[in-house]
Amino acid sequence: METNLLTLLRRHAALTPDAPCLTFGDETLSFAAFDARASRVAHALAAQGLQAGDRVAIIARNGPAQFELFFGCAKAGAICLPINWRLAPREIAGILGDSTPALLIVEEALQGLLAETLTPPATILLAEYPAWRDAESPHDPGTLPAPESPLLILYTSGTTGLPKGVVLSHCNLSFLAQMAHELWEMSARSVNLVASPLFHIGGIGYGLTALSQGGHTVLMQQVVPAEIVAAIQTYRVTHGFFVPTVIQMLLEVPGVAEMDMSSINRIVYGGAPIGEAVLKRAITMLGCGFMSTYGMTETAGTVIMMPPEDHDPGGPLAHRLRACGRPMPWNEFALVDPATGEPVAVGEVGEIRIRSEAIMLGYWNKPAETAKTITPDGWMCTGDAAYQDADGYVYIHDRFKDMIVSGGENIYPTEIENVLYDHPAVAAVAVIGVPHKRWGETPMAFVVARAGAMPTEAELIAFTRARLAHYKCPTAVAFVAALPQNASGKILKKEMRDPRWLEEQA
Template sequence: MDATLSDLLDRVTALGADRPAVSLDDRTVTFGELDARANRVAHALAAAGLRPGDRLAVLLRNTPEYVEVLFGAARAGVVLVALNWRLAAPEIAAVLGDARPALVLTGRGEAHLLPAGTDPLLLEDGYEEWLAGHPATPPDVPVEPDDVVLQLYSSGTTGLPKGVLITHANLAYTPRMGREFYGMGPDTVNLVPSPLFHVGGIGYGLTALGQGGHTVLLSALTPEHLLAELERWRVTHAFAVPAVVAALLTAPGIAEADLSALDRIAYGGAPMTEALLRRAIDVLGCGFMAVYGMTETSGTVVTLTPDEHDPGGPRAHLLRSVGRPLPWLEVALTDPVTGAPVADGEVGEIRVRSGQNTPGYWNRPQETAAALDDGWLRTGDAAWRDADGYLHLHDRIKDMIITGGENVYPAEVENALAAHPSVGDVAVIGVPSPRWGETVAAVVVPAEGAVVDAEALLADVRTRLARYKCPTSVTIVDSLPRNASGKVLKRELRAAHRV
C-alpha cells in the first residue's frame, strides 16, 4: 500500500502523465498536471508561512482545484480542513473557531459564509497568481503515514461540531478497496456526485484515482445533469446516496439513455428502501453495491457486493442487508452498555477495529476516549448479524437523523428551536420521507401564554442552521411523552408520525 497520499500520486502519475485524472464539465486535468500543480500548492503553502501540522480550511464546491489542494497540502504536511458549504454562517464560524486554520481558500459563491474579518484566498481572484512562480518539483518535507492529512467535521450529539482526524495511513486502504471491492482499474471512469467535504466525496474519490482511473466531478446535482454526465463520460462507476439514485430515475430520457458503460453504483449514507433498489436495478441495468461506513472509519467497512444482489433469486432477502465486513478489519456487535458480544440475531452496537479508524477528534480527548476503546471504534449504530455473517442495520443507538445522506443530530436542532421565545419544550425526530429517506420533524410545546407560529419559528431557525437540518414540519402538542427519569420517549413520537 502507498504510505502517504504523495506516494499514491507518484505511483499513478507514473502510469501515464497524460492520462485524465479529474474532470469537471469541459475541463480535464491530467495526472501530470495534477502532480505538478500539487507541488506548486505545497510550495505556495510554505511560502505563505504554513508549516507541517498547520490547518488549511477549504470552503469550495466540487472542483479540480480541490483535489490538487488535497495532494499539495499532503505533500506540505498541512492538514486540509474541509468545510461544509451547506452550513449557515454561524456554523461555519464555529468550525473555523475550532480548527483555527492558518489560511482559508474559498470561492466567490461561498465567501459570504465566512465570518467578518476573514481574509481568504479566493479561487477565482488570486489562486493562480498564488501558485505562479513556485516550482513544480516536490517539496523537501518529511511526511509520515501516521500524520493527519484531513480534518472532516461531523456534528456531535451536543450540537457542537467535531473534527474527525484522518491520517495518510487511514486513507492507504482506499485504493485497495477500489481495486478489490469496487472492481476498479486504470480504465475506470468514476463519477463523484457527493460534495468533497464528505468522506463519501473526498475519500471515495480516491478509489479510482488510486488505480490511475479517471474521476469525474459534478458541478450541479440535478437529474438531467447527472444523466448527461453519465452518458458523456461513459462512466463505469459511481457512488450515490439513495436520494440521488431516486432523482436519477426521474431524469427525462432515462429509458433511452446509453448507460452501457455503467458497471456498478455503490450506495450508502442513508437507508435504501428495497422498492427503490429493485426499481434502480431494473431501470439502470448495472450492478449495485451496498456500503456502510462513516467518517471515523475513513469510508467503507462493510459491503454487499453486486453478486450478492439477487432480487429475483433465493438470496433476495440480502437486499435488506449492508453486507459483510471487509477482510482486513474486524467488526463486532456488542451490548452498548456492557460491551459484551451479542449473539447472531440479536441487536448490538457496531464496533470496528481497523487501520482505517480515526486516531480521534481534534482537541476532544474525552470524546475520543469515549469513541475509541483498545483499538475498537464505537459507531453508535445498531445492527444484527445473520448466521452467514451479513449485517442488517436495525436503528441508530444515537438519535441521529440521516436526510439525503446528511447527518443531523436532534440536540443541535432542538437547541436552535428552544432559543425561540414561543417554545417551551421541544423534541426533534426523523420521520420517513420518500425523497430523502428521512426528514426532520419538530414536536413543540408552546411556552406558557405563548402561541407558536410554525412558519415564523422555521424562518428563525433557518437563519442559524443549514437548510437540511431545519424541520420540514412542526407539530404543536400540550406535552412531550417522558419516562420516569424525565427522558423524552422519542420512539412514541416517531410511532405517532408513522400513523
C-alpha cells in the first residue's frame, strides 16, 4: 500500500496530466495544474521562512485553497490546519493559541473571528493568496516526508468538551486511498462531489478519496440541496458523502424525481442511521447503492462500513439499517467493558475500541489526553457504546457520556431515536436526559416533524411504548423547528442540555 498521498498525486500528474482533478465554480484544474499549484505553495511556504513541522492554518469556506495547502504542506514538510470558521472568536483564539501556526490564510469576510486573538500569526488574506502562491516556481521540490510525520491537524467539534487538535500522519491518511479503491469502487473514472466542510474529516478526508485514484473532485462551497442536484447532473457525479439529514433534503428539491441521476454509483452516509422510509425514497429517486460508515477524526475517518447489499428496506435484512456495518479489514476491532477493559459477549453493549495504523498520532500538546485515549498497546478508546450481533454487524448505542440513568436503569438515547425515526411524521429527532424528581433523570425527545405532518406528543410516546420497554420511553416530547448541529451535521447534544436552549424550546 502506498503510504503517502503525495506520491499518488505526483503519479497522476505525470501519467494523466490533462485529466480533471478539481472543479470549483467555473474553474476546473487538471492534475498537472493542481500539482503545480501545490509546488508553488511549497516554495511560497519556504520563502515565508516556514520549516518542517510548522503549522499553516486556514480560516475560509470551502475552496481549492484548502486542498492546495494540504499538498503544498506535504511537499514542504509542514502541517496543514483547516479551522472551523463557524466557531466563535474566543474558540478561534483558543485553537490558534494551542496550535501556534506560523502562517494563517483567512477569508476577508471572516477576519472578525480573530477579534479575541491577542497575537495573530503572520496573516495572508484569501484574496491575496493566489498572487502569493503564483509568485513562486511550479517546479516540484521533490520532497517526500516520512510516513509517520504529521501532515494534518483537525480540531474536534468539542461536543464533549474543549476542542482537541487531532494530529494525523501521512500514513494515517493513506488509508483513505486504500478505502476508495478497495471498498468504495472509486477509480480514475469517478466523479466525487464534496460538500461537507473541509475543516472536518468528512470533508477534507472524504475529498481526498477520488483524487487519490486519479478521479475528478467537484467541490461545493457549502450544502445547498438545489445546487448539489444540479452539479450531479452537470458533472455526471458518481459518488457523494452526505449525512442522512442532507439526503432527506436532496429528496425534497422540487422536481428531483424527474431529474437524471443515473450517473450516481454510490452514496456514502454517516453520522447517524438512515431511516427506512428515507432510504426507500432515496433508492427510488437516485437508484444507486448506499453505504453507511462509522469513524472519527481520531481514526482518520471510516473504520466500520456497511455495503449496499446490506441495505434492504422492507426486506429480511431491514434490521441492518440500524447497524453501521462491519469493521474494515485493516482495523482490529473490540467491544469492551470500559471499567475493566474486558471483552463483552455478543449482543452485549461495550465500548468500541480500534487498533490500526490509521489511528492518529495523538492530540496536539495534550499528552495526558492522548494517553487516556490510546492505550499502551495501541487501542483507541472511542467512548462510543455499541453491540455486535452474531454476524459481526456493529450497532451503535450511543456515547457513554450521553447515556441516561433513570431509576438505576441505563438508557441509550440512540435506541429511542431509532424507534422514533421509524414514525412517518418524524423528520429528525434527538433524545437527552432531563432532571426528574423521582427517577433522577428521564428521556425527553426533541422532534422535527416532516413538512405537513402534525404528530402529537401522546402519539409519539405511544409509538415508542409499543416498541420499547416503558422505562426507556420518553416521558415528554417537544416539537422544534430544527436541532442544533455542527458543520458536519452532528447533533450538538451538549448545546441541547444548556438550560437556555431548553427554555427557548418551551
